[in-house]
Amino acid sequence: MQDHFNYIIVGGGVSGSIIAEGLVAKGHSVLMLEAGKFFYTNNYPRFDIDSNSQMYWNGGVELTSDAEIGLVRPKMIGGGSIINGGLLDRFDDLAFEGFKDESGVDFFNNLVMTPWFEKVENTTSIVKVPEKFANKNADIFREGFKANGFRCDLLDRGQTDCRNSEGMDCIECLAGCPINSKQSTMITYVRSALKQGLKVFSEFEVKRIEPGEKVKVHGLDRLDKKWSFSADKLVLASGSIGNSKLLMNSNFKNPNIGKRFYTHPQYMLMAEFDYNIDAYKGPLQSYKSNDLNFRRKGFKLENVFAPPAAMSVLFKGIQDEHFYCMKNLRRFASIEVAIRDTNPGEIRVGKHNKTIVHKELDSVDLKRRDLGYDAIKNIFYSQGAKRVIEGEFGIGLHLMGGCSIGVDGSQSVVDPEFKLHDQKNIFCADSSIFPNAPGINPSLTIMALSKMAVEKFI
Numbered sequence: 001m002q003d004h005f006n007y008i009i010v011g012g013g014v015s016g017s018i019i020a021e022g023l024v025a026k027g028h029s030v031l032m033l034e035a036g037k038f039f040y041t042n043n044y045p046r047f048d049i050d051s052n053s054q055m056y057w058n059g060g061v062e063l064t065s066d067a068e069i070g071l072v073r074p075k076m077i078g079g080g081s082i083i084n085g086g087l088l089d090r091f092d093d094l095a096f097e098g099f100k101d102e103s104g105v106d107f108f109n110n111l112v113m114t115p116w117f118e119k120v121e122n123t124t125s126i127v128k129v130p131e132k133f134a135n136k137n138a139d140i141f142r143e144g145f146k147a148n149g150f151r152c153d154l155l156d157r158g159q160t161d162c163r164n165s166e167g168m169d170c171i172e173c174l175a176g177c178p179i180n181s182k183q184s185t186m187i188t189y190v191r192s193a194l195k196q197g198l199k200v201f202s203e204f205e206v207k208r209i210e211p212g213e214k215v216k217v218h219g220l221d222r223l224d225k226k227w228s229f230s231a232d233k234l235v236l237a238s239g240s241i242g243n244s245k246l247l248m249n250s251n252f253k254n255p256n257i258g259k260r261f262y263t264h265p266q267y268m269l270m271a272e273f274d275y276n277i278d279a280y281k282g283p284l285q286s287y288k289s290n291d292l293n294f295r296r297k298g299f300k301l302e303n304v305f306a307p308p309a310a311m312s313v314l315f316k317g318i319q320d321e322h323f324y325c326m327k328n329l330r331r332f333a334s335i336e337v338a339i340r341d342t343n344p345g346e347i348r349v350g351k352h353n354k355t356i357v358h359k360e361l362d363s364v365d366l367k368r369r370d371l372g373y374d375a376i377k378n379i380f381y382s383q384g385a386k387r388v389i390e391g392e393f394g395i396g397l398h399l400m401g402g403c404s405i406g407v408d409g410s411q412s413v414v415d416p417e418f419k420l421h422d423q424k425n426i427f428c429a430d431s432s433i434f435p436n437a438p439g440i441n442p443s444l445t446i447m448a449l450s451k452m453a454v455e456k457f458i
């Protein structure tokens, strides 16, 4: 393989895929370096225990330093878009205002961002989850909302035809969609980029970067063989934790690196009914809260479930109590509350390159969570639940920040042209640049920002 490229992209996830496609379309030579594997349609793991170990960093879950939140970090070409829920939402004014106030960046408003959302939406099929296939878990959510006077709506999801009429159960696509309905960036961008000449080195972990006229990148392949490459420009797209660790390990001195880390901590509550809910059947998720009151109070609800290995981690208790829940899994419904967290966390690198994440909920965040708990309990009990069990710990799926964007170089890492403040040729537009938590599913905005970055600045 050649060792010099116009561009090297570190990380082949949501942002990396879009930027790669944009750059090769402009005729540049581009190398994508991705620590995870190259999965595709017919080789996704079929059991959740295998997908946990093969598609995520460190076997599935990394705990925060106080072990209160489990962070879930995808690791493969396509990144989060292969295994995520596929829910694609535009930011609202509240989210943009939060970003603008924190960063001072002008383009965080609906007027400027709308064309970039549209560009992504034109390449990605986004539909309302078809209501006619809603399962009993979704029915409980919808009817419980009605009974309590809350407002909910069908979810907007990146998918084509999930073949629910043929009995497909979407819970499987949390380990990659075997029928290519979910609109992962593998389907929407990487395939096209490969045809246009993108070079991909998967199972290659970048360990260090050296800035300069030509940026050097050093890393290890899956056999621990060392490789080095160089490029005129480097794009960091290895996510919140990936980018922060890489910059710290490469001795970048900006003190803001690793700061302002947010996760939208999510808590699943499970309710036992005296009949089978079979929450794993059909579409995994159908509804979300669409209630201004919830939004103002800083939380949102989604109807959700998870594969057995994940559920077993969430149920408290040992021996008989735990065994009872797992044996009766079919009778449990589940709703999740995700909070718009206000207390920033911090990413650090410990001994032996260990990821250390400090992330605690302060009193504001705890209040948001408790208001969500109350709403969920009211929903479940209005629908005849026998009891409600709170999940054992929080889950961090939306990992954001660590390299926040901002006009002020003393307060942020990336400038409004998606370039590292103190560098000429290192760029970033992924989830790590989020200056705070928007309280809205982040993927569509990561995609829109990546589009904007590659077409205007990089």
Ligand SMILES: Cc1cc2nc3c(=O)[nH]c(=O)nc-3n(C[C@H](O)[C@H](O)[C@H](O)COP(=O)(O)OP(=O)(O)OC[C@H]3O[C@@H](n4cnc5c(N)ncnc54)[C@H](O)[C@@H]3O)c2cc1C
Pocket (backbone or CB within 6 Å): 010, 011, 012, 013, 014, 015, 016, 033, 034, 035, 036, 072, 073, 074, 075, 076, 077, 078, 079, 080, 081, 083, 084, 085, 086, 087, 088, 089, 204, 205, 206, 207, 237, 238, 239, 240, 242, 243, 246, 397, 398, 399, 430, 431, 432, 441, 442, 443, 444, 446
């Ligand atoms: C289970 C789950 C469900 C989710 N559901 C939704 C949803 O419904 N809607 C939504 O909007 N968001 C959802 N998310 C969040 C969403 O997937 C992420 O916000 C998004 O993937 C972040 O995009 P990114 O490009 O910043 O990083 P990623 O997509 O995570 O990509 C980063 C890539 O960089 C690679 N990498 C990291 N370090 C290195 C290194 N040193 N060398 C080489 N490669 C490296 C990683 O392996 C990874 O593949 C979900 C996440 C999870 C885990």
